[in-house]
Amino acid sequence: xxRIVSAFLSLLFVLTAVVIALGDQPVMDxxxxxxxLSSLAGSYHVIGRLPDSRKxxxxxxxxxxxGHKLVLERKINGVKITGEATVxxxxxxxxxxxxxxxxxxxxxxxxxYLLHTDLDNYPRLTGYIYYxxxxxxxxxxxxxxxxxxxxx
Numbered sequence: 001x002x003r004i005v006s007a008f009l010s011l012l013f014v015l016t017a018v019v020i021a022l023g024d025q026p027v028m029d030x031x032x033x034x035x036x037l038s039s040l041a042g043s044y045h046v047i048g049r050l051p052d053s054r055k056x057x058x059x060x061x062x063x064x065x066x067g068h069k070l071v072l073e074r075k076i077n078g079v080k081i082t083g084e085a086t087v088x089x090x091x092x093x094x095x096x097x098x099x100x101x102x103x104x105x106x107x108x109x110x111x112x113y114l115l116h117t118d119l120d121n122y123p124r125l126t127g128y129i130y131y132x133x134x135x136x137x138x139x140x141x142x143x144x145x146x147x148x149x150x151x152x
Contacts, residue, residue, distance in 0.1 A: 036087045036096055036115070037065050040123055046076065048142035051109075051129055061144060072100060079104070085111075098125060101132060108132040111142065122146035 044061045059076035063085075070085040083102025090097045090112075098113040113127035129140035 032096065033068070033087050037068065037070060040070060040098070040115075040125075041065050042123070043147040044125070044144040045147060046074070046142060046144055048076075048129065049140045051131055051136045051140040052138050053140065060147070070098070070100075072102060074102065083109075085113075098127070113142075113144070118146070122148050 041064050042062075044063065046059045046061050047056070048058075049056045057076050059074065061075070062073040064071045064073075068086070070087075072081075072083040072085055074081040074083065081102050081104050083100055085098050085100035088097055088099050089095065096115055098111075098115065100111040100113065102109055108131065109129055110132040111127050111129045113125040116124040116126065118124055123144075123146055125142075125144040127142055129142050130136040
């Protein structure tokens with residue numbers, strides 16, 4: 001009986017260690033991640049609203065791939081800003097999302113974008129914008145539309 005209890009506790013310990021080591025972010029299939037990173041590269045029209053504000057903005061964003069990350073080159077209201085993003089999984093359903101970060105002046109922003117496609121299968125991203133490292137009262141919103149769609 002002691003051996004069974006000991007084996008059960010050992011197994012429980014190993015499973016707990018594995019869950020802690022993996023964290024709460026599900027692991028995404030590398031082929032799916034590679035496909036998403038490649039397919040998101042391109043130029044986008046941006047429409048958005050800043051966090052804790054009613055002020056809207058528009059501009060453009062160029063997304064390029066660099067290894068397992070995306071480089072964001074934003075040009076909003078004539079101001080150029082560079083940031084980074086990664087493809088991650090969210091929720092227990094492993095929904096792919098884009099987590100982005102950039103700094104404008106002294107303010108650090110983060111964003112979580114959901115991935116969509118238009119009727120021609122061009123990527124479209126929509127998401128919430130928030131402050132990194134401090135409380136965001138009302139998150140901002142942003143939508144990115146592929147410029148490829150607009151050129152048709």
